[in-house]
Amino acid sequence: MTAVTDAPGARDAERARDAAVPGPDDGEGFSIVTAGLTKRFRSGQVAVDSLDLAVPTGSVFGFLGPNGSGKTTTIRMLLGLVTPTAGSWRLLGTPMPGGMNGVLPRVGALVEGPAFYPYLSGEANLRRYDAADPSADPRTVAARIGLALERVGLASAAGKRYRAYSLGMRQRLAIAAALLGPRELLVLDEPTNGLDPQGTREVRALVREIAAEGTTVFVSSHLLAEVEQVCSHAAIMRAGRLIVQGTITELLGGEAMRIRVRTPDTVRAAAVLAALGLTEVRSDDEEVGAVLGTAAPERVCAALVADGVAVRGLVVQRPSLEDVFVGLTGEGFDVDG
Numbered sequence: 001m002t003a004v005t006d007a008p009g010a011r012d013a014e015r016a017r018d019a020a021v022p023g024p025d026d027g028e029g030f031s032i033v034t035a036g037l038t039k040r041f042r043s044g045q046v047a048v049d050s051l052d053l054a055v056p057t058g059s060v061f062g063f064l065g066p067n068g069s070g071k072t073t074t075i076r077m078l079l080g081l082v083t084p085t086a087g088s089w090r091l092l093g094t095p096m097p098g099g100m101n102g103v104l105p106r107v108g109a110l111v112e113g114p115a116f117y118p119y120l121s122g123e124a125n126l127r128r129y130d131a132a133d134p135s136a137d138p139r140t141v142a143a144r145i146g147l148a149l150e151r152v153g154l155a156s157a158a159g160k161r162y163r164a165y166s167l168g169m170r171q172r173l174a175i176a177a178a179l180l181g182p183r184e185l186l187v188l189d190e191p192t193n194g195l196d197p198q199g200t201r202e203v204r205a206l207v208r209e210i211a212a213e214g215t216t217v218f219v220s221s222h223l224l225a226e227v228e229q230v231c232s233h234a235a236i237m238r239a240g241r242l243i244v245q246g247t248i249t250e251l252l253g254g255e256a257m258r259i260r261v262r263t264p265d266t267v268r269a270a271a272v273l274a275a276l277g278l279t280e281v282r283s284d285d286e287e288v289g290a291v292l293g294t295a296a297p298e299r300v301c302a303a304l305v306a307d308g309v310a311v312r313g314l315v316v317q318r319p320s321l322e323d324v325f326v327g328l329t330g331e332g333f334d335v336d337g
């Protein structure tokens, strides 16, 4: 895991000290590598500040951050849609922007949802979309569209008008548009934005399937919980700066499991937890919580019961990426809109 030392409120300087420098210079084994990538807009706003990102090939990489933390600007720089102020980057091992024309056909991207025509079918929309891509071969268009629709699970709805598609189907069609050729890397900017829970599930399942077929997926999101469910790796941004990146297991590894006990005997329960060596023991009217550490929950439960504590409920809480964010920044992960 790589953490950035000067994150405000960082309590985990040690983690940062053992940080490995991401990615070899030649980008081998990494689908995306950036070094010092920076974007300062004319307004003076630094949207992305010295970003060093390393996205391993074969990963499902969650690019996380609250709204306005620089995710879209980063993605736009990666794809050559915005010119960086400083820094360098490689896509699929090739230095950019010089290698853009050769590499972009191997990269599928969903940045701003493509504008689809409501009265055309999904298939007809993809035909129009493909016709606008100078690198696409018109002779193979029918087969490529068929394959892409199949891949996103829309083959049976191919002839249906776009306006009749559900939100999840619309987003899956947008992903199909990004998959009109064989892609080694798929870049998705907030693919579940605005979707209902069903649509979100559909897109999540699709991302899993695409990754299982061997495509590296780089997906931005402000929904930490969602990313935990599909990603193998993640990077967390805050105010244009990278706070931490690594595998999900590494990121969560530094966070402790917590235990919560619901009981009317909070004073007695707190004493038992403290006697067992649990730390950060805190109680309110009907609940006691503590850091579980290495203690086995069943032993904690047995000790509580043996001491006469009436246990009405006991929960072991897995750490979350939100805990990581709060731990490293001292701030809540604020999601507004």
Ligand SMILES: Nc1ncnc2c1ncn2[C@@H]1O[C@H](COP(=O)(O)OP(=O)(O)OP(=O)(O)O)[C@@H](O)[C@H]1O
Pocket: 041, 042, 043, 045, 046, 047, 065, 066, 067, 068, 069, 070, 071, 072, 073, 074, 222
């Ligand atoms: N063209 C622009 N000109 C000036 N400032 C911009 C421009 N585009 C983005 N910004 C600013 O840069 C910062 C980062 O924006 P960006 O859209 O990259 O963040 P984000 O993490 O993708 O957020 P969101 O999820 O809301 O899209 C924001 O403060 C935004 O207002």
